[in-house]
Every structure is written in structure tokens, then in C-alpha cells.
Amino acid sequence: MARDNAFCRSSFKVTLAVFLTLPALAAGCSREKPADEVAQTPGKPTVTPMAGRSNGGAIAAAEAEDGQWTRPAKNYASTRFSGLNQITADNVRNLRLAWTFETGILRGQEAAPLVVNNTMYVVTPFPNYLYALDLTKPGAPMKWVYKPGPIAAAQGVACCDVVNRGASYADGKIVYNTLDNHTVAVDAASGQEVWKTKVGEINLGESLTMAPLIVKNKVIIGNSGGEFGIRGWVTALDLGSGKILWRAYHTGPDSAVRIGPRFKPFYAEDRRPDLGVKTWPGETWKIGGAGAWGWISYDPQLNLIYYGSANPGPWNPDQRPGDNKWSATIFARDPDNGDAVWAYQMSPHDLHDYDGVNENILLDIPINGQTRKVLIHPDRNGYLYTIDRTNGEVLSADPYGYVNTSTGVDLKTGRIKYADEKYPKMGEVVRNSCPAAPGAKDWQPSAFSPMTGLIYIPHQNLCMDVESVEANYIAGTPFVGMNVKMFPGPGGNRGQFDAWDPVAHKLVWSVKENFPVWSGALATAGNVAFYGTMEGWFKAVDAGTGQELWKFKTGSGIIGQPVTYRGPDGKQYVAVMSGVGGWSGAIVAGGIDPRDSSAALGFVATMTDLPAATNKGGTLYVFSLP
Amino acid sequence: MSSRCPELTRRIAIVALLAGGSATIATACGPARAAPTTRELRVCSDPNNLPFSNERREGFENKIAELVARDLNARLSYVWWAQRRGFVRNTLNQNQCDLLIGVPSSFERTRTTVPYYRSTYVFVTRRDRHLKIASFDDPQLRRLRIGVQLIGDDATNTPPAHALSKRNIISNVRGYSVYGDYRQPNPPARLIDAVARGDIDVGVAWGPLAGYFAQREPVRLDITRVSPQIDVPFLPFVFDISMGVRRGNDSLRDELNAVISRRRSEIDRILSDYGVPRLDIGRAGPTT
Numbered sequence: 001m002a003r004d005n006a007f008c009r010s011s012f013k014v015t016l017a018v019f020l021t022l023p024a025l026a027a028g029c030s031r032e033k034p035a036d037e038v039a040q041t042p043g044k045p046t047v048t049p050m051a052g053r054s055n056g057g058a059i060a061a062a063e064a065e066d067g068q069w070t071r072p073a074k075n076y077a078s079t080r081f082s083g084l085n086q087i088t089a090d091n092v093r094n095l096r097l098a099w100t101f102e103t104g105i106l107r108g109q110e111a112a113p114l115v116v117n118n119t120m121y122v123v124t125p126f127p128n129y130l131y132a133l134d135l136t137k138p139g140a141p142m143k144w145v146y147k148p149g150p151i152a153a154a155q156g157v158a159c160c161d162v163v164n165r166g167a168s169y170a171d172g173k174i175v176y177n178t179l180d181n182h183t184v185a186v187d188a189a190s191g192q193e194v195w196k197t198k199v200g201e202i203n204l205g206e207s208l209t210m211a212p213l214i215v216k217n218k219v220i221i222g223n224s225g226g227e228f229g230i231r232g233w234v235t236a237l238d239l240g241s242g243k244i245l246w247r248a249y250h251t252g253p254d255s256a257v258r259i260g261p262r263f264k265p266f267y268a269e270d271r272r273p274d275l276g277v278k279t280w281p282g283e284t285w286k287i288g289g290a291g292a293w294g295w296i297s298y299d300p301q302l303n304l305i306y307y308g309s310a311n312p313g314p315w316n317p318d319q320r321p322g323d324n325k326w327s328a329t330i331f332a333r334d335p336d337n338g339d340a341v342w343a344y345q346m347s348p349h350d351l352h353d354y355d356g357v358n359e360n361i362l363l364d365i366p367i368n369g370q371t372r373k374v375l376i377h378p379d380r381n382g383y384l385y386t387i388d389r390t391n392g393e394v395l396s397a398d399p400y401g402y403v404n405t406s407t408g409v410d411l412k413t414g415r416i417k418y419a420d421e422k423y424p425k426m427g428e429v430v431r432n433s434c435p436a437a438p439g440a441k442d443w444q445p446s447a448f449s450p451m452t453g454l455i456y457i458p459h460q461n462l463c464m465d466v467e468s469v470e471a472n473y474i475a476g477t478p479f480v481g482m483n484v485k486m487f488p489g490p491g492g493n494r495g496q497f498d499a500w501d502p503v504a505h506k507l508v509w510s511v512k513e514n515f516p517v518w519s520g521a522l523a524t525a526g527n528v529a530f531y532g533t534m535e536g537w538f539k540a541v542d543a544g545t546g547q548e549l550w551k552f553k554t555g556s557g558i559i560g561q562p563v564t565y566r567g568p569d570g571k572q573y574v575a576v577m578s579g580v581g582g583w584s585g586a587i588v589a590g591g592i593d594p595r596d597s598s599a600a601l602g603f604v605a606t607m608t609d610l611p612a613a614t615n616k617g618g619t620l621y622v623f624s625l626p
Numbered sequence: 627m628s629s630r631c632p633e634l635t636r637r638i639a640i641v642a643l644l645a646g647g648s649a650t651i652a653t654a655c656g657p658a659r660a661a662p663t664t665r666e667l668r669v670c671s672d673p674n675n676l677p678f679s680n681e682r683r684e685g686f687e688n689k690i691a692e693l694v695a696r697d698l699n700a701r702l703s704y705v706w707w708a709q710r711r712g713f714v715r716n717t718l719n720q721n722q723c724d725l726l727i728g729v730p731s732s733f734e735r736t737r738t739t740v741p742y743y744r745s746t747y748v749f750v751t752r753r754d755r756h757l758k759i760a761s762f763d764d765p766q767l768r769r770l771r772i773g774v775q776l777i778g779d780d781a782t783n784t785p786p787a788h789a790l791s792k793r794n795i796i797s798n799v800r801g802y803s804v805y806g807d808y809r810q811p812n813p814p815a816r817l818i819d820a821v822a823r824g825d826i827d828v829g830v831a832w833g834p835l836a837g838y839f840a841q842r843e844p845v846r847l848d849i850t851r852v853s854p855q856i857d858v859p860f861l862p863f864v865f866d867i868s869m870g871v872r873r874g875n876d877s878l879r880d881e882l883n884a885v886i887s888r889r890r891s892e893i894d895r896i897l898s899d900y901g902v903p904r905l906d907i908g909r910a911g912p913t914t
Contacts, residue, residue, distance in 0.1 A: 203808035227711070229776060229803035281796045287776065287803055314776050316783050318791040319801070428859065471730035471865065474777055475709050475804050475814050476678040477832050478730045478865040479784050 058365040058453045058502050065525075067566030069115045070169040072211035073445060074563070076298040077362040080447035082564045085525035086572035091625060092528050092540045092550045098573060098624040099139050105129065106616040107589050108581020110443070111166035111211070112520065112561035113620060114174065115575075116188060118568045119143065121174050122620055125581065126150060126162035128178045130186055136568045140622070144191030150180035151202065163582055165443070166211035166561065168219070171239055175219050177208035183221055183237055195242030199223075199235055206230050206291075213296035214239060215305060215335040222292025226310045226355075232290035232327075234307065236338060246338035250290035250309040250326045251276045257326060258338045265342045266392040267414045270325075279322035279348075288320070289313030290327035294357025294443055297375065299389060304332045304341055306375055306389060308356035311347070317424065323348035328356035330377060330385075332392065342392035346379045347416060351423060352405055353437035354380040359445040360389075361455065365503050367395060376502050378446060378457055380439025381416065383409055386502060398505050400498065401440030401461060402489045405433050429467035436464035436486040438516075438583060438603065445561065447521035447529065452543050454499040454508055456529045460516035460584070461489040461496055464602060484602030494606060497521070497531050497539075499546055509546035515610065518584045519576070520561030530574060532558025534585060535613045538576055538621065554578035556617020557585055557610070573624045579617040580610070589616055665700040667691070668724045670717035673706035676812045677838035677900045678728060681706055686834075686900040687727035690742075693892055694725075694869075697885045710805065718872055725878070729870035736870030739882045742893050744906035745833035746851045747786055747863040750821045753846035759828055761853045762789045769798065773817050773826040776801040785863050786830035786852070792861075800826055815839045821847060837901035849903065864905060 063075045065083030074080050087095065103109070107125035114121040120133040120140060128150055132143040167176035173185040173194055181200035186193055199221065200206035205228025212221045222234040232250040237243065248258040257276045265271055272278070277285055289312050296307040312320060312327035328347035333340050347354045360375040365386075367374075374395065377385040382403035386396045397409035397416075405422040409415070422433045441459035448455045464486045472479055488494045495513035500506070515534035522530040529543045534557035540550040557580025564574045581589030586600040587607045669691045671679040679685035681704075683692075695702035705722045707713055714735045717723055731741045751757045759766060772795070774787045790799050802820070806813025814835055821829040822843035829836070830852065840847040856862045869886070871878045886893065897904065 201807075201809075205803070205805050228805050229801075282798070282800055284801055287801060314783050314787075314801070316788070316791070319776070319783060319787055319796065319799075321796060471732040471734075473709070473729055473733060474711065475672065476675050476728070476835065477775060477777070477784060477804050477814065478867070479777060480860070480862060 058363045058448070059450050060361070060363050060448055068117075069112065069563040069565050071213065072112055072166050072168060072561075073295065073297070073359065076213075076215075076300065078295060078297040078359050078445070079361060079450070079523070080445060080521060080561075081449050081523045081525075083525045084564055084566055084572045087524065087528060087564070087574065087625060088526035089528055089542045089544075089549060092526070094625055095540065095550050095552070095574070095623045096626060097552065098622045100622065101131070101133060101140065101142075101620040103129065103131065103579075103618040103620065105618045106579065107618070108163045108585055109560045109577035109579030109618055110163040110582060111577060112563050113575050113577065114167055114169050115563065115565035116169045119188065120575070121167060121169070121188070122577070123164050123167050123176050124618065125164050126179045128164055128176070130167070130174060130176065130191075132188070132191055146186045146191045146193065148178045148182065148184050148193075148196070150178040150182070163209055165209055168212045168214045170214040171217070173239065175212050175214060175239070177210060177212060177221060179207050179209065181206055181208050181223075183208070183212065183219060183242065185219075185239070185242060197237055197242040197244065199237070199244065204228075204230060210293045210295070213298060213305070215298045218245060218335055220296050220305060220335060222294075222296075222307065224291050224293040224310075226289030226291050226313050229287035229289070229313055230291060231286060231288060232292055232309055234292045234331075234333070234338070236335065248331075248333065248338040248340065249276070250292070250329070251280065251285035251288040253277055257340060258333070259340045262334070263340045263342070264391070265344065266388075266394075267344070269413070270343060270345070275323070275325040279325045281319075281321055284320050287313060288324060288327065290324075290329075292357060294355070295359040295445060297360045297362050298335065299362055299373070302373070302390060303334060303336070304389070305335045306330060306332055306360040306362070308346075308358060308360070308377065308379075310355040310357050311350045311353050317349055317351050320349070324350065328354060330356060330360065330375070330387065330392075332389065344387060344392045344394065344414060346377075346383070346385065347381050351418065352381075352433060354439050356380070357443065358441060361446065361448050362389060363448065363502065376448070376455060378441050378455075378459070380435070380441065381406065382435050382440040383416075384457075384500065384502075385409075396505055399440075400457060400500060400507070401459060402434050402463070403440065405435070424466050429465065431465045432463050433466065434463035434489050435460075436462040436602075437484060438462065438486075442518070442583065444518050444559070445520045447523040449523035449529070449543050451525060451527060452499075452523075453501065453503065454543065455502055456521040456523055456531070456543070457498045457500055458517035458519055458521050458531050459496060459498065460518070461491065461493055462486045462516065462606060463489045485605040486602050487606050495533070497541070497546075499529075499543075511541060511546050511548070515557075515607070515613070516584045518557075518559040518582055522562040522564060522574070524564055530562045530564075530576070532560065532562065532576055532578070534559065534580055534610060536578060536580075538562070538578075538623075552621070552623065554617070554621050555615075555619055556580050557588065557614040559585055567624070571624050573622050575620060575622045578619050578621055580614050581616075585610065587611060588614060665698065667695045667698060667700035667702050668705065668722070669702065670705045670707055670713070670723035670726055672709040674808060674812060675709060675814065677834055677902075680812070686896050686902065689896045690893060691725075691727050693889055693896070694882065694885050697889060698881065708808065714870075718870070721872075724871060724875065725882070726870040728867050731866035731868040733868075733870060737873050737875060737879050738868035738870050739879055740886055741866035741868050741906070742886045742890070743897055743902060743904055744864060744866045745903050746855065746905055747830055748833050748836045748849040748851050748903055750818060750829040750831055750836045750840060751827065751848050751850075752821060752824070753848050755827065757828065758850075760850050762786075762793060762857065767793075767795055767828070770827040771825075772799045773802055773820050773829040774799060775804040775814065775817055775831065777804055784832075785857070785861050788861055789857050789863075790830075792857070818843065818847070833903035834900070837903050841901050851903065851905070866906075
């Protein structure tokens with residue numbers, strides 16, 4: 001690891017993951033930091049936890065706080081925690097609007113703004129503009145806009161609205177994906193395109209919506225499009241040139257999945273050869289779905305990336321008997337060559353559209369007196385998994401929402417125990433399956449605070465009825481579609497914002513929301529957690545108690561990822577995109593007829609009141625203290 | 627011309643590019659040929675899906691659209707959009723057009739006219755194989771290589787895919803994505819090509835697709851309607867097809883019903899020209 005003085009400035013070398021477990025470096029940096037910044041010292045919270053609570057001891061592999069936001073999840077451990085502490089639980093009530101920026105694109109705004117070198121970068125949904133805003137000037141005027149010009153037909157093949165989940169920064173470049181399967185690198189200073197690489201084929205149903213992660217000068221990306229019979233993969237591109245370095249598929253023979261001598265999954269059944277072929281009938285693995293449209297985490301010490309694959313296709317499980325490896329699976333891979341080191345499948349032979357793409361938060365937590373390197377993964381299937389990230393052993397799998405499609409996870413075998421009565425059958429009505437197809441939580445990423453030891457989980461509380469009644473029509477081919485209708489789960493609230501203690505395996509507090517909480521979470525050293533609601537409220541809550549401390553009503557529903565940064569004036573700012581859409585908000589962003597209850601795969605049925613609560617939008621809101 | 631022309635032209639250009647780029651680009655823009663008072667009939671259509679439609683207007687839905695426009699004394703214009711999930715949402719319901727020529731009669735996302743044809747899923751085999759398969763319960767289906775189309779959307783699939791998996795006929799079934807590779811002409815037709823080439827022994831396809839392409843393969847193909855027509859508990863293989871308009875646009879729907887009634891023999895002739903297998907032929911009125 002290069003010990004470079006440049007790191008101590010708010011430098012460009014953010015790809016150097018520097019762990020504060022290296023004391024010399026931490027000390028060297030600290031003298032240049034503003035006094036209000038809190039280093040994330042492992043095991044030694046610098047702010048006293050709330051009275052009556054104690055930090056359970058979970059820590060994240062921390063990186064030095066530079067006041068910026070250069071990666072989708074802030075850091076490689078994917079904590080979405082900022083060490084900035086000017087805005088605190090005591091003063092957040094004074095937070096006020098500092099400035100706004102209108103993107104002009106009125107579709108679901110899921111991306112996290114990046115802040116690098118006193119410039120903010122905002123990626124829009126299709127047509128995937130990249131705006132650069134100058135934070136050194138009043139009102140943050142636009143420096144430039146980059147327009148990649150994706151082909152319009154991409155909208156026709158993109159599943160679930162035309163969202164984009166954001167960009168990554170490294171080595172002077174902003175790197176992100178366009179809906180029509182291009183990864184682009186744009187010069188962060190000038191807005192000039194550095195390279196643009198076609199990585200997939202829209203005419204085969206592929207699209208790109210995820211935010212890349214940059215690891216050791218490699219841009220790691222994955223594809224979307226499981227609903228259209230794609231074959232899922234992750235790919236690494238060279239940061240300097242855009243050249244494709246490796247690709248690893250999620251179905252097919254071991255060679256294509258990059259399973260070789262280093263592959264040592266924890267569970268014996270996963271060690272047999274070519275499971276990506278043998279757990280599928282015939283050649284259905286070739287159109288088996290299992291993209292990778294979610295999040296990637298990285299552990300620099302183990303040199304492993306972690307991410308989950310999506311659900312298998314076709315959705316109807318009867319047509320793909322078998323486990324359908326490696327769909328709905330978490331992979332640990334070597335970023336240098338893509339080789340798989342371990343894999344664990346959360347939902348073998350997925351029955352309910354439970355993608356495995358949700359975030360993996362890398363923590364070190366005490367378990368039975370020992371500190372274990374784990375990843376925490378709140379899956380769509382309703383379980384919050386704690387997995388040893390060195391070897392793929394499932395240490396615990398706790399339901400964090402209401403689950404009746406399964407009865408638990410067998411920790412001896414790692415297998416989920418499906419409930420027979422919720423098995424979808426053609427021509428039969430299966431009622432009250434929970435969680436519904438979007439899962440107990442979808443893409444919206446959680447945050448972790450090393451100060452409270454809590455994970456902040458934005459998620460939904462939905463169940464569904466599945467029946468086959470409605471005629472449908474694709475490419476001149478008529479068929480009777482499954483009529484999926486979603487409705488609120490127990491309690492009647494469709495969403496909630498929860499604090500979860502990963503050491504004690506328990507819910508600490510929960511804020512109920514009327515609509516699904518489809519925004520990301522943000523946690524800060526000021527002991528504040530932030531999230532947004534689909535009505536458009538941007539909320540700050542006490543990170544220890546969940547008590548609402550402040551809220552602001554933005555112009556549209558919030559499904560974006562809040563971030564925080566230190567401005568050139570030394571003040572801490574909080575930013576979030578407002579603009580409803582995505583799967584849950586398609587009824588507004590897509591202008592869907594509320595009478596069409598099975599639209600958006602049945603999500604519309606439970607969102608018919610959303611159009612009365614919000615309108616389309618595409619505005620960035622930035623807040624600070626007076 | 628209307629202000630949506632630049633947008634329309636852009637879409638058409640893109641679709642033409644997708645479809646191979648060499649096609650003549652049909653555009654509703656440009657100098658108006660008719661008097662400004664002429665009514666415009668705006669149809670949304672897939673630019674690359676024969677026998678239904680393509681951007682060269684060679685499909686039977688293109689011919690029927692021309693017939694309807696002529697009857698209504700309207701000028702026909704197209705918005706081209708791949709007929710996939712989101713098709714209705716992005717076209718008809720965005721007011722890009724007023725009419726879809728073919729939708730199932732019970733399609734809830736549009737207001738539908740009276741049906742103008744009823745077709746069925748069919749077995750497609752090479753004549754030189756003498757397989758004579760007419761039922762999903764034919765024991766031959768347990769050993770033959772069977773091709774079906776997969777939708778992979780809306781938690782469901784084509785009826786033959788379900789009928790076979792329900793009978794535990796799985797490992798010898800090959801799925802062909804109904805979306806296919808959109809760079810190629812008429813992607814769903816790959817299923818019929820596979821039968822002709824001998825990649826599979828039996829294809830199970832929607833009648834109009836099979837009827838049209840079976841006549842164009844280099845070897846003789848047999849098409850036989852499937853039975854049962856409705857599998858238990860409720861899996862229909864027979865569908866009535868109507869025209870679709872926006873919900874609430876009852877006046878256009880009523881006009882179209884009248885056109886279908888007036889032009890029934892001409893519509894029948896077009897469908898016959900394209901080899902559409904019919905279950906309603908010879909009936910005097912709507913078959914619902």
C-alpha cells in the first residue's frame with residue numbers, strides 16, 4: 001500500500017483504501033483534519049453512545065474521513081457512514097435549505113450524488129446525463145453537463161423504470177453506466193469523455209442500472225435484465241483505458257463462472273463441478289437471468305469483492321427445476337482476475353422474485369467471544385444474513401421483516417426452508433405471500449454507524465396474492481399472465497426505517513412509514529440518520545433512538561441516496577435527490593393507470609394513493625446549518 | 627405538422643438502426659400530402675415483428691391498419707416501438723398514438739374492440755418426420771426435443787411452457803426467448819427456424835407466427851392446433867384478438883367496431899393471405 005502524503009489532502013487517490021488500523025498513517029493525517037471531524041477508530045467510539053444503550057462492538061473497516069463522497073456507498077465497507085459531525089442530533093433541527101439543482105429529468109432518481117474536489121456530480125435516470133456543479137461558488141452553478149446519448153429504445157427493454165444508481169470516482173475520472181450497456185469514464189475536471197465501452201447488448205434484453213465500484217484501477221460492473229432472459233455477469237474494465245479485463249457469468253460451466261482451484265464454498269453441496277449447468281434443466285441456464293444490478297463491496301485486506309446475483313429466469317419456477325445456481329447468490333471474488341473464492345446461495349430455486357443483489361456491509365463483530373470478519377446482507381427473502389466473509393459460512397439469518405414464504409434458514413446446511421403452501425402454482429391462487437416480490441427490502445441500501453453499532457435499514461412491508469387471470473401480450477404472443485397484487489403487510493404500514501443491532505440480532509427501534517421506504521440511508525458522526533419518504537419528506541432521526549429530529553418536504557417522492565460532505569466553506573452539507581419512480585413509484589413516474597392493478601408486476605395495486613401524495617420530479621436538494 | 631414530429635422521427639430512426647439500418651425509414655413527418663383537415667390515424671406498432679408488423683409495413687396488422695385508415699378516410703401514421711413490457715405504457719398511454727391493431731380481447735390495459743379473429747397455439751413439425759402430434763398428452767412429447775417460447779415476465783410464461791412443465795416434461799424442452807435478438811429480423815421466428823433446421827423436433831407456437839413462417843421455410847412444415855384448447859385448471863391456448871384503444875376512448879372504439887363489421891370479408895382475406903390459423907372462420911359476428 002502506498003503511503004503517500006497526497007492521501008492526507010482531500011486527494012484524488014481515493015482508491016487507496018487506507019485502514020486506520022495503520023496507526024502511523026492515521027496519526028499523520030489527523031493533524032491536517034478539521035477539528036470537527038471524527039475518525040472512525042475501531043472499537044473506540046469517540047462519541048458516547050446514547051444512555052441506556054451500548055455499542056455492541058460492531059465496527060467497520062474504516063477509511064480516513066476526507067469530507068468527500070467518492071464511492072456509491074461512501075467507503076469500500078459500504079457503511080454509508082460519514083465521520084462529519086458538525087450537524088448533530090442537537091442542532092439538526094436548525095437544518096435549512098442551502099441550494100437546489102433541477103436536473104430536468106422527471107424519472108426515478110436513485111443515484112447518490114458524488115462530491116470530489118469541491119465539485120458535485122449528479123447522474124440522472126435515462127438519458128443518463130452527468131452534471132458537474134461548482135461547490136466553490138454561491139448556488140453551486142453548473143460547470144458542465146456530459147450527455148452520453150444512449151439509444152432511446154433502451155427504455156423499451158429496461159425493467160422497472162429507467163433508473164441509474166450512480167457513479168464512482170477515481171484517478172480524475174467519474175465512471176458510470178448508461179441504460180444502453182455502455183460504461184463511460186468522464187474527465188472530472190473538464191467533462192470530456194475519456195472512454196466509453198460497450199459491455200452488453202440491448203437487443204438481447206440487457207441493460208445497466210447499477211453504480212460501478214472502482215477497485216485497484218478496475219471498474220467492476222454487472223448487468224440487469226433478468227426479466228428479459230439475459231445471462232447475468234460481472235465484468236471488470238481497466239480504469240485507464242476502458243478495456244474489458246475479465247467477465248464472470250453467474251450461470252454456465254465453472255470456467256465461465258470463474259470457478260477454479262481457489263473456489264472453496266463453505267457448504268459441501270456447493271463444491272460439485274459445473275453446478276451452473278447441472279442445476280438447470282437442459283440449456284435453460286443460457287437464459288437463466290441472475291444479473292448483478294446491485295451493490296459491490298470490497299475488503300482490501302482480503303482483496304475480495306462481494307456482491308449478490310439476481311433472481312433466476314424464467315420467473316415461473318416449474319420450468320427450471322433445480323437450485324438454479326448461481327442465481328440469488330453472494331459471491332466473493334478476487335478483483336484482479338474475477339476468480340470466485342466462495343459463494344453462498346440465499347434462495348435456491350427462487351420462487352418469489354427474491355433477487356440477491358442487496359448491499360453487503362463489511363463489519364468486524366464479536367461472536368462468542370471472538371471477533372469475526374463478517375458481511376451483513378439484508379436479503380429480499382426477508383432474512384438479515386451475517387456471513388463470515390473469509391469463507392462464506394452463514395453465522396446467522398434473522399428475519400427483519402414479516403416472512404411466511406419460508407420458515408427459517410438451516411445453519412447446518414445453509415439452506416432456506418421454503419413453506420410449501422406458498423409455492424406458486426399455475427392456475428391457482430396463492431394468497432398472502434410475504435414478503436412480496438420486491439422482498440422485505442429491495443435495492444435501497446442500508447447504513448451502519450460505528451458509533452451506535454446499529455444498521456439503519458430502509459425497507460418495505462408488503463405481501464402479495466398471486467393468481468393467473470389476466471391476458472397479456474408480448475411480441476405478438478398472447479398468454480395469461482400471473483396477476484400479482486401487493487398489499488401492506490401486518491401493521492398496515494407499507495414501509496419502515498429500522499435500526500438493527502447486528503451483535504444482539506435484534507431490532508432496536510423502528511419508524512413506520514405509510515409508503516415503502518425506497519430511499520437509501522445515511523448515518524453520520526453527529527449521531528443522526530437520514531432517509532427520505534415517497535411522499536417527499538427528507539427526515540433526520542436520532543441515530544440512537546429513532547426519534548424524529550427534523551424533516552423537510554421536497555417537491556417529489558424521495559427514492560435516492562442521501563450523502564453528506566464538507567463544503568469549501570468548511571460547513572457540513574447533506575444532499576439528496578428528490579424524484580419519485582423506480583418499481584415502487586412507477587405509478588407516478590410512468591404515468592400508469594391506477595386501475596391497472598397488476599401493472600409494474602402488481603406493485604401498482606398497493607400504490608394507488610401515491611399519485612395523490614406526490615408528483616414527478618428531478619431536483620437535488622442540499623441542506624446545511626445556518 | 628404536429629410538434630411531436632421530431633420526436634417521432636428520432637424514434638423511427640433509432641428503431642430502423644436497431645433493425646439493421648438498411649430499411650426505408652417510414653416517417654409521418656415531412657411535407658404534408660393531404661389537406662390539413664384530413665384526419666390522422668396514429669398507430670403504435672412493432673417495427674420488427676412479422677407476420678404482425680414491421681417498419682416496411684409488410685405485416686398483416688399494417689395491411690389492416692391501411693384498411694381501417696381508408697375506411698375512416700384518415701391518413702395513417704406510425705409510432706414504432708418494440709412490443710414488450712412497457713409498450714402500452716410508453717406509447718398508447720403516453721398519447722403517442724391512438725390505436726393498437728392487435729391485442730387479446732380481454733387485455734385490461736386497453737379498451738378493446740369486438741374480436742376480429744380467433745387463433746390458437748399450434749404444434750409445428752417437419753412433414754418428413756410424420757409425427758402427427760395434436761395433444762399435449764401425446765406420449766411422444768416425453769422423448770422428443772420440444773421448443774417453446776419463454777416470456778420470463780409478469781411471473782409467467784407462454785401457455786405451452788406451462789402445459790409441458792405441468793406434465794413434468796421439462797428436460798427435453800428448450801426455451802426460446804420471445805424477445806430474441808432484436809438485431810435480427812422478426813426475432814420470435816427463430817422457433818420456427820429451429821424446427822425447419824432440425825434443432826428441435828416440435829415447436830409449439832402462437833398460430834399467426836407459425837402459419838406465416840411455416841410457408842417460408844425451405845422444408846415443408848405441418849401445423850396442427852393444440853389440444854386441449856383450455857388446459858386445467860385455467861390455461862387457455864385459444865385467444866380472441868381485437869384492436870385496442872386508450873381506456874375512455876369509447877368513440878374511436880365504436881367507430882372501429884363499425885369498421886370491423888363493414889370490412890369483415892377484407893380482414894378475413896388479409897388474414898388468409900398471411901396464413902393465420904383461424905378457429906372462428908365463417909362466423910357471422912363477434913365470437914365472444
